[in-house]
Amino acid sequence: MRRVTILPEAKKDLSRIAAYGVDHYGKARASEYIDDLVMFCREHIAEFPDLGREYGRGVRFQLFDNRYWVFYSYAKASIEVRRIIETRGDLETILGRKSSS
Numbered sequence: 001m002r003r004v005t006i007l008p009e010a011k012k013d014l015s016r017i018a019a020y021g022v023d024h025y026g027k028a029r030a031s032e033y034i035d036d037l038v039m040f041c042r043e044h045i046a047e048f049p050d051l052g053r054e055y056g057r058g059v060r061f062q063l064f065d066n067r068y069w070v071f072y073s074y075a076k077a078s079i080e081v082r083r084i085i086e087t088r089g090d091l092e093t094i095l096g097r098k099s100s101s
Helices: 008-025 027-047
Strands: 003-006 053-056 059-064 068-074 078-086
Touching (some): 003 008, 003 027, 008 027, 008 078, 027 059
Parallel strands (some): 003 078
Antiparallel strands (some): 068 078
């Protein structure tokens, strides 16, 4: 199985998701959700990286829990999780592909 690295920007995303979860659902449930999300990256994406949709420049994404897009790039032996973005936002603005007006 491929080695999975969660890059700093994705770690920030995880921290924001965890903080929201603690505020709305409590520490135990938030921790479990983050564990599930990380497991999704380390197991599902690592095993099936081609299932993700192409986003461009070697980056793909898969949907977790119908709430988050997990963006990653991969090679034969590794996965780099780049961002974890909530599905409700304007993806292009969040990722800096267009300016917000």
